[in-house]
Amino acid sequence: MKDIKEVYMISLIAVDMDGTLLDSSGKIPQHFPKVYKRLDKEDILFCVASGRQYFSLLNSFEALRDKIVFIAENGANVVFKGETLYMCPIPSQDVREIFEEVIKLPDSLTILCGRRAAYIIGAEPDQTEYLTEIEKYYPVKKYIHSLDEVDDDIFKFSVCTLDGAEEKSLPFFTPFAERYSVIVSGKIWLDIAQPGINKGVAIAHVQEYFGIAQEETMAFGDFLNDIELLQNAQYSYAMANAHPDLFQHANYQAAANYEDGVLRQITDMLDHPEEYEYETDAAANE
Numbered sequence: 001m002k003d004i005k006e007v008y009m010i011s012l013i014a015v016d017m018d019g020t021l022l023d024s025s026g027k028i029p030q031h032f033p034k035v036y037k038r039l040d041k042e043d044i045l046f047c048v049a050s051g052r053q054y055f056s057l058l059n060s061f062e063a064l065r066d067k068i069v070f071i072a073e074n075g076a077n078v079v080f081k082g083e084t085l086y087m088c089p090i091p092s093q094d095v096r097e098i099f100e101e102v103i104k105l106p107d108s109l110t111i112l113c114g115r116r117a118a119y120i121i122g123a124e125p126d127q128t129e130y131l132t133e134i135e136k137y138y139p140v141k142k143y144i145h146s147l148d149e150v151d152d153d154i155f156k157f158s159v160c161t162l163d164g165a166e167e168k169s170l171p172f173f174t175p176f177a178e179r180y181s182v183i184v185s186g187k188i189w190l191d192i193a194q195p196g197i198n199k200g201v202a203i204a205h206v207q208e209y210f211g212i213a214q215e216e217t218m219a220f221g222d223f224l225n226d227i228e229l230l231q232n233a234q235y236s237y238a239m240a241n242a243h244p245d246l247f248q249h250a251n252y253q254a255a256a257n258y259e260d261g262v263l264r265q266i267t268d269m270l271d272h273p274e275e276y277e278y279e280t281d282a283a284a285n286e
Contacts, residue, residue: 006279006280006281007277007278007279008213008215008216008234008277008278008279008280009216009273009276009277009278010044010216010217010218010235010269010273010276011043011044011045011210011212011216011217012044012045012047012206012207012210012212012216012217012218013039013044013045013046013047013217013218013219013220013266014047014048014049014071014199014203014206014217014218014219014220014229014233015046015047015048015049015219015220015262016048016049016050016199016220016221016222016223016226016229017048017050017052017057017060018050018051018052018186018222018223019186019222019223019239019241019242019257020220020221020222020226020239020257020261020262021048021220021257021262021263022257023257023258023260024257024258026136028060029260029263031260031263032263035263035266035267035270036064038267038270039266039270040067042270045068045069045206045210045212046064046067046068046069047068047069047070047071047203047206048060048061048068048069048070048071049071049075049199049202049203049219049221049226049229050071050072050074051073051074051158051185051186051189051191051225052072052073052137053072053073053113053118053137053138053139053140054070054072054073054077054079055138055139055140056072056137056138056139057070057072058070059139065081065082066081066082069085069206071199071202071203071206072155073113073155073156073191073193074156074183074185074191074193074197074198074199074225075088075193075197075198075199075200075201075202075203075228076088076089076113076155076156076193076194076197076202077115077155078202078205078206080209085205085206085209086202086205087115087153087155088155088193088194088197089115089153089154089155089194090154090155090156090193090194094180095112095147095154096147098157098176098180098192099112099121099147099157101176102157102159102192103121105159105161105169105172105173107161107162107163107168108159108160108161108162108168108169109121109130109134109159109160110157110158110159110160111134111138111141111157111158111159111160112147112150112152112154112157113154113155113156113157113158114150114152114153114154114155115152115153115155116140116152117140117141117142117152118134118138118140118141118142118158119141119142119143119144119149119150119152120134120138120141120142120143120144121144121145129162130160130162133160133188134160155193156191156192156193156197157191157192157193158185158189158190158191159173159189159190159191159192160188160189161188161190162188163188164187164188165184165185165186165187165188165189165190166184166187169184169190170182170184170190173190173192176192179195180192180193180194180195181193181194181195181196181197181198183198183224183225184223184224184225185223185224185225186223186225191225198225198227198228198229199221199225199226199228199229200227200228200229200231200232201228203217203219203229203232203233204232207232214232214233214234215234215278215280216234216278217232217233217234217235218233218234218235218236218237218265218266218269218276219232219233219235219236219237220237220239220254220261220262220265221236221237221238221239221242221246221250222238222239222241222242222243222246222257223242223243223246224243224245224246226238226246227246227249230246230249230250230251231249234251234278235251235252235269235276235278236249236250236251236252237250237251237252237253237254237261237262237265238250238252238253238254239253239254239255239256239257239261239262240253240254240255240256240259240261241256241257241258
């Protein structure tokens with residue numbers, strides 16, 4: 001009997017934002033709308049997967065709010081057409097426990113990332129260095145001084161340490177890794193969420209919801225919080241500017257974000273789709 005082959009073509013593209021899709025100024029490349037129009041014509045689903053809050057992603061893609069999938073808060077909140085496909089908040093008792101430890105870390109700023117808003121703990125308007133970072137990522141926010149002021153589902157704690165998350169914050173929160181997901185999501189950002197929550201879990205839910213296989217998925221990332229995302233895509237790309245440890249988790253490499261690496265790779269796929277076909281032995285999958 002002849003071997004039966006299954007041929008997959010790209011049906012889903014998942015893209016990180018900062019350091020990946022966005023240019024060195026933190027902006028979406030000018031020719032993104034032109035490339036997206038081609039994806040839409042080919043019925044290829046586009047998904048942004050970021051540590052940012054949903055409202056931040058929505059601001060960036062307002063014109064496409066009912067067409068693309070939003071994976072926010074490093075995978076804890078997945079939204080499509082305004083409806084929640086998947087969410088995993090931290091239990092309220094754990095929120096309080098984490099809060100009491102997080103506020104002990106010196107020289108840092110803690111943000112509770114909620115469903116309705118981001119809650120900035122103890123920040124005052126004159127803390128310009130931190131506020132500059134907050135303005136980049138949290139368009140919907142409230143300033144608080146006590147956890148009692150928060151009545152919301154909390155997806156994660158984001159800790160901003162200007163001296164470096166990997167060097168300063170990560171050692172402090174290493175004991176948390178036994179019970180929670182502790183992820184360095186940027187040079188100055190560290191996130192604490194429910195155990196097992198990451199972009200990979202989120203993209204797996206998206207794949208299941210739309211009936212799309214890993215072999216049909218293309219993904220791009222640049223930092224450690226993108227590891228699981230890349231592991232759930234056959235066409236996984238680490239950006240040339242990525243964290244050194246990310247390359248071992250990617251099957252391919254894309255040009256740097258400041259060289260429009262994501263859009264260049266997507267355009268190549270659209271121009272030469274036959275080169276991105278993935279063939280498997282159907283019998284081996286039974």
